[in-house]
Amino acid sequence: MTTNNQTSPSIRESAADLKSADVWVFDLDNTLYPAASNLFDQVDWKMTDYVAALLSVDKVEARRLQKDYFRSFGTTMKGLMTVHDVDPHEFMAFVHDIDLSPISADTILNNAIESLPGRKVIFTNGSTPHADNITKHLGIDHLFEGCFDIVDAGFEPKPNLETYKVFCDRFDIDPTRAVMVEDMAKNLAPAAVLGMTTVWVDTGEAWAQVSAEQGHVHHRTEDLTIWLGDVVSA
Numbered sequence: 001m002t003t004n005n006q007t008s009p010s011i012r013e014s015a016a017d018l019k020s021a022d023v024w025v026f027d028l029d030n031t032l033y034p035a036a037s038n039l040f041d042q043v044d045w046k047m048t049d050y051v052a053a054l055l056s057v058d059k060v061e062a063r064r065l066q067k068d069y070f071r072s073f074g075t076t077m078k079g080l081m082t083v084h085d086v087d088p089h090e091f092m093a094f095v096h097d098i099d100l101s102p103i104s105a106d107t108i109l110n111n112a113i114e115s116l117p118g119r120k121v122i123f124t125n126g127s128t129p130h131a132d133n134i135t136k137h138l139g140i141d142h143l144f145e146g147c148f149d150i151v152d153a154g155f156e157p158k159p160n161l162e163t164y165k166v167f168c169d170r171f172d173i174d175p176t177r178a179v180m181v182e183d184m185a186k187n188l189a190p191a192a193v194l195g196m197t198t199v200w201v202d203t204g205e206a207w208a209q210v211s212a213e214q215g216h217v218h219h220r221t222e223d224l225t226i227w228l229g230d231v232v233s234a
Contacts (some may be wrong), residue, residue: 015234022177028124035203042098112128112228153198185212
């Protein structure tokens with residue numbers, strides 16, 4: 001378990017403190033399943049295909065635009081909605097129509113999540129149907145109280161601070177009693193501002209490491225299964 005030395009007295013550092021949290025907030029993609037499965041790559045390239053078809057450009061240009069929108073608006077979808085008035089529901093239905101066979105149930109991880117005291121909630125920039133498909137495929141859908149998705153967020157993606165406030169209100173969460181687990185370091189900044197203890201799942205991707213050294217990452221792990229196992233077994 002790697003802990004950031006810049007933690008404040010209110011941050012949960014020990015396993016005992018972590019286990020006393022009321023709520024565990026989990027991101028979905030590349031967090032509840034291994035990034036090494038490349039499952040999200042399917043979504044990523046379907047976004048490219050969507051942009052190419054929408055704008056009648058080749059895949060090289062579509063890829064460039066897709067990543068520009070991601071960097072500028074937080075998600076490709078938000079950029080397409082803002083610049084091209086794209087129907088977000090149509091977009092999500094297209095990009096989330098993927099093959100789930102690259103991922104399978106991780107019994108150790110599933111047992112660790114189930115063993116965590118407190119409520120568990122999914123907070124994703126994706127859609128609830130996408131989250132339902134994945135968690136059912138992994139056999140963990142019954143472990144979560146609910147899912148807060150991009151539609152619930154009014155299409156204002158993480159890391160928009162107001163979205164985190166809406167999320168906390170929706171699930172009646174006291175942020176100081178919550179732990180948030182996420183693969184994109186910058187998405188943990190608002191959680192830390194609100195008082196959550198943060199856990200960064202470092203997948204090794206450069207785009208997911210942005211702002212990781214700015215003090216809002218309280219715990220870092222390259223393997224969530226091992227990290228959670230250490231927490232619940234302590």
